Amino acid sequence: SENSHIIDLIDNSISSSISFIDIYKAIDILKNCLGVTLSKLNLYYDEDIASVYFINGIQMLERVIRNEPLQNKKLYKFISANHELMQIVTQGLEMANQAYHIRIPQVEIANLVEKLLPFIK
Numbered sequence: 001s002e003n004s005h006i007i008d009l010i011d012n013s014i015s016s017s018i019s020f021i022d023i024y025k026a027i028d029i030l031k032n033c034l035g036v037t038l039s040k041l042n043l044y045y046d047e048d049i050a051s052v053y054f055i056n057g058i059q060m061l062e063r064v065i066r067n068e069p070l071q072n073k074k075l076y077k078f079i080s081a082n083h084e085l086m087q088i089v090t091q092g093l094e095m096a097n098q099a100y101h102i103r104i105p106q107v108e109i110a111n112l113v114e115k116l117l118p119f120i121k
Contacts, residue, residue, distance in 0.1 A: 006054070
């Protein structure tokens with residue numbers, strides 16, 4: 001089921017690379033964010049897209065909260081080329097922004113969107 005998949009994901013892919021934030025709190029928040037995003041994209045929950053979203057989303061939150069955001073200038077072209085999709089994912093992540101009292105930079109969101117792109121198009 002969905003919960004056992006998420007527990008496996010945490011144990012096997014996420015826990016070793018995250019040291020600053022509570023992974024379970026982040027997963028709960030990101031589940032809601034993913035739900036909003038999938039709904040706006042008219043997509044259904046899928047374990048593959050959830051895995052990519054959760055792994056990259058938690059890493060993103062850890063970097064932003066630690067104030068160590070990505071520095072990837074190539075993503076700026078990606079942002080302008082995928083403006084509509086960027087807006088949808090940005091809106092979906094609003095709950096994470098509020099929960100952690102942060103503002104996720106567009107370059108971080110672009111990194112997440114770039115990894116989700118194969119599942120969306």
